[in-house]
Amino acid sequence: MNYQNRAQPDVLEQIYVHDVYNRLDSTTLTQDTTAWPNVRKFLNRIASQNKNALVADVGCGTGKYIKLKSDLFTIGCDRSNQLCEIAREKYSHIPIVIADNLYLPYRDNLFDAVLSIGVIHHLTTHQRRLKAIQECLRILKLNGGQLLIYTWAMEQKQRQFSSQDVLVPCSNQQSRSVDIIRDKSSWSSSCHIQENLLRRIEQVDSQTKKTATTTTLSMLESMQNLFQRIIKPASSTPSTPKLSHQDQLKFRLRPFPMSSFDDEQINLNPCNNRFYHVFKQGELEMLIEEASKAIAGAKIIKSYYDHGNWCAIVQRDIDVGLL
């Protein structure tokens, strides 16, 4: 994997999101076929209001929402070529495109509805999450287009996230997230991973014969920052102050804890973990409002909590925008 010329958040997402999805075998991926009931309801409403509506599923995965309703024409896009291929094999001739959420290859003001289900929580910075929402809004039609967003919530019934930026094992959906380091040996294994990643980055840099120093150092910093951020301090220390949402991750040294999950096999191997930024209550609304400043006529019409997700429906109405 060529990391040269790549921005840091990009590299982090490549390792902890895209490579992981591309590495998962197709049986694991095709197992995820359950459509969220409220997403289905949203689509039903769209179909009843606009017969044969044009819908975009951004981050469509293996396409479970694309063929869900035959009275809608849905085109999917996903960053993972493997997921797109699986979708195309599953549903023959399904309209699907490999694309990046931050640069959607669709014309402006086109779609009756856009879905962003469990996607933007994989983006590592505030700016990128913002841009993703703006892209989804840009492609919505100007007279009543609706965007439905689902993101993983920090507030959960069955588990506790100690930080908003976490790595979650993906072999088992019920696994606990890696937000607590077990002991010194786990930490050294994570250091090991860091070293390996850095060596790879350095290798690429040296191959291009560029002065690798600044790039490597900044990569190193952001890797360290990411690991530091997801490692929780001991329970005796006061709860983590809110981490500000900035592109440059702030570096904070913390002492290591005694684990409260004794039986847990913690594995920081990138092969098993996906990055998530879990959303706090109100955070999604704030993000949408910020995104809406750049997109004419966009307004939140509904926000709610559904099965561990913070959700919102944003409508685009150019008349409203002109008021």
Add this chain to the structure above:
Amino acid sequence: MLTSNILKGVTRGFPLKIKADKVENVSVDYNRDFITRIIPRIEYDALRAAVNDLGLNESLPETMPEAVQQDDEFLKTMHKVLLEYEIEEGELICPETGRKFPISKGIPNMLLQETEVS
């Protein structure tokens, strides 16, 4: 082919020129209502250009007929062109930059390189 009418390239990059190496014919149920609804959203000139690029034996008039709803023959041709031709292998070429986006196994890859992103 409907997909190619929706896709755009880097900044304005529309319409994308199509170079098809393998085109498949698919049979799709005719839904008159859908075609009538989708036509206003189609960039008609781009679609005609696409038909030309592919060398399809379909005749689309130079301009869209006034009373589209009543023109059954036109609607059926549009249905065929939009939904029944699948490009399995080929390229989409950006008119702005000449950048080629590959289509493989029927899936266009629209990912950009870091250098193309402003």
